Amino acid sequence: EPEVTQTPSHQVTQMGQEVILRCVPISNHLYFYWYRQILGQKVEFLVSFYNNEISEKSEIFDDQFSVERPDGSNFTLKIRSTKLEDSAMYFCASSDDRGAPRAFFGQGTRLTVV
Amino acid sequence: AQSVTQLGSHVSVSEGALVLLRCNYSSSVPPYLFWYVQYPNQGLQLLLKYTTGATLVKGINGFEAEFKKSETSFHLTKPSAHMSDAAEYFCAVSAYNAGNMLTFGGGTRLMVKP
Numbered sequence: 001e002p003e004v005t006q007t008p009s010h011q012v013t014q015m016g017q018e019v020i021l022r023c024v025p026i027s028n029h030l031y032f033y034w035y036r037q038i039l040g041q042k043v044e045f046l047v048s049f050y051n052n053e054i055s056e057k058s059e060i061f062d063d064q065f066s067v068e069r070p071d072g073s074n075f076t077l078k079i080r081s082t083k084l085e086d087s088a089m090y091f092c093a094s095s096d097d098r099g100a101p102r103a104f105f106g107q108g109t110r111l112t113v114v
Numbered sequence: 115a116q117s118v119t120q121l122g123s124h125v126s127v128s129e130g131a132l133v134l135l136r137c138n139y140s141s142s143v144p145p146y147l148f149w150y151v152q153y154p155n156q157g158l159q160l161l162l163k164y165t166t167g168a169t170l171v172k173g174i175n176g177f178e179a180e181f182k183k184s185e186t187s188f189h190l191t192k193p194s195a196h197m198s199d200a201a202e203y204f205c206a207v208s209a210y211n212a213g214n215m216l217t218f219g220g221g222t223r224l225m226v227k228p
Contacts, residue, residue: 006157035216043158043218048206056215091158103216107157111205 002026004106006092012112013082021077025094032075033093033103034067036060043057043091049075082113116141116207117218126225133177133192135222137205147188148206148216149179158204164188165171175199200226 005024019047025032028044035048046056049067053060064086066078079086095103121136139145149161168223169181179190193205205219 033215042220043216045205045215045217048215103162105158 002104003008003101004094004104005089006047006106010012010110011111012114015084015113019079019082019111021079021090021092021111023075023077023092023094023106024073025075025092026096026104027073029094029096030099031055031095031103031105031112032067032069033095035091035105036092037091038088040049046077046090051080079111082111084113086096087105087111087113116145116209116217118205118207118217120203120219120222121221122195123220124215124223124225126227127195128196128227129179129197133199133224134213135190135203135224136207137179137188137190137219138186139188139207141204141207141209143209147175147179147181148208149177149188149190150204150206150218152170152202152204154201161190161203165169195224195226197228200224 007022020038032049035043037043040073045058046068047061048055064080068076089108092106093104117140117221119138127133129146147164150158151161152158157216162171162179164171164181172178177190179188181188202221202223206216208216
């Protein structure tokens with residue numbers, strides 16, 4: 001079965017540093033998403049991306065965050081200057097259609113900001 | 115706007131007993147409803163989903179859920195718990211006209227006692 005792949009599985013970074021979380025969506029998918037889950041809290045929507053632009057974003061997705069599809073296979077989430085409260089599990093998802101029923105999630109990247 | 119409430123952050127059952135995980139949602143438009151499972155150190159795996167049609171939905175690993183519009187509920191059940199069912203379960207909702215943005219509940223950790 002096709003799957004969404006995220007790297008790294010765990011990243012530790014110092015506060016104020018930039019991090020890039022990487023995702024390889026399923027190859028024929030066109031819609032891409034990032035969610036995050038702070039430890040002990042709900043999974044929260046961050047951003048959706050289609051046709052090389054952001055289609056929806058939440059209040060969490062402020063100027064510190066950016067997304068990019070730098071090539072035909074990768075989808076990245078950049079946090080410019082990490083804060084302690086950015087520590088969370090970040091999930092990438094992709095879909096072949098603009099419909100939640102067909103979204104597939106990756107295994108997640110656990111980001112720890114120290 | 116949508117919201118999801120999962121009653122009980124922790125549920126403990128004996129192996130072989132009925133599993134019932136509760137989910138109530140709020141949505142101003144017809145919802146799509148989902149249950150995801152997260153095993154330790156793994157990503158989100160779709161258990162089942164309701165979009166349209168039959169209100170009783172069967173998923174993987176013997177789980178099923180019933181959409182009850184009058185009760186705004188989408189409870190997850192399994193007739194007989196297995197040790198391997200121990201995991202965190204998330205209910206999620208998406209509006210049919212709002213792309214893939216999922217709104218998750220707080221999660222329920224299922225523990226299965228031998």
